[in-house]
Amino acid sequence: MVHKPEHREEYMEIRRAKKADLEEIFRLGYKLLKYHTQYNVYYRPVKNLREFKKGQRKYFTGQLKKRNSLFLVLDNDGKLAGYSIAKITKNPPVLKDKIRGEFAEIFIDEKYRGKGWGKKLLETSLAWLGKKKIRQIIVKYDAKNGWAENLYTQAGFRPFQNEYELILK
Numbered sequence: 001m002v003h004k005p006e007h008r009e010e011y012m013e014i015r016r017a018k019k020a021d022l023e024e025i026f027r028l029g030y031k032l033l034k035y036h037t038q039y040n041v042y043y044r045p046v047k048n049l050r051e052f053k054k055g056q057r058k059y060f061t062g063q064l065k066k067r068n069s070l071f072l073v074l075d076n077d078g079k080l081a082g083y084s085i086a087k088i089t090k091n092p093p094v095l096k097d098k099i100r101g102e103f104a105e106i107f108i109d110e111k112y113r114g115k116g117w118g119k120k121l122l123e124t125s126l127a128w129l130g131k132k133k134i135r136q137i138i139v140k141y142d143a144k145n146g147w148a149e150n151l152y153t154q155a156g157f158r159p160f161q162n163e164y165e166l167i168l169k
């Protein structure tokens, strides 16, 4: 899949992530976590990339193999500029709908933001989820993340559940 959003010059490829991408994905995933510290201390990351890899290796490796996940990367001539993960997950057994879609995470490296690539990764993921027999797709993002809110509301997402926090003194 080679995409060229209208308002950008370079070509980048959106493709499925593979094992050889993992090191780059760790780098981006660690940045995603650190990016969120501006919103809430909850996101304070482990002390370095090595620790992050230890914590995330199982999850990312698992997502690569799962038939029910679409793990995409944005490949800029061998260097990754972003990634996203979409999944099909089980609903609680008391619900009529047994499964739902989940857009689990997305990160575009700083210098590539605002050029339509996040939207493209999201659209590609929604198209994939749209072919599955699901009715609902959910996404979670920090309540203060206005950019993510723009991305998702533009794509048609609407508020579903509220999650509140209570900070204990």
Ligand SMILES: CC(C)(COP(=O)(O)OP(=O)(O)OC[C@H]1O[C@@H](n2cnc3c(N)ncnc32)[C@H](O)[C@@H]1OP(=O)(O)O)[C@@H](O)C(=O)NCCC(=O)NCCS
Residues within 6 Å of the ligand: 032, 035, 105, 106, 107, 108, 109, 112, 113, 114, 115, 116, 117, 118, 119, 120, 140, 141, 142, 145, 146, 147, 148, 150, 151, 154
């Ligand atoms: C959020 C993120 C994935 C969006 O990807 P992107 O490639 O930068 O965004 P796009 O260029 O595709 O723009 C998507 C929408 O974001 C909004 N947007 C674009 N530039 C923006 C800016 N500077 N500030 C706020 N919103 C902006 C617009 O609504 C745009 O849709 P539109 O062009 O139809 O109006 C990316 O900025 C990112 O990785 N941010 C850091 C990590 C993060 O917040 N991840 C999401 C939560 S897990």
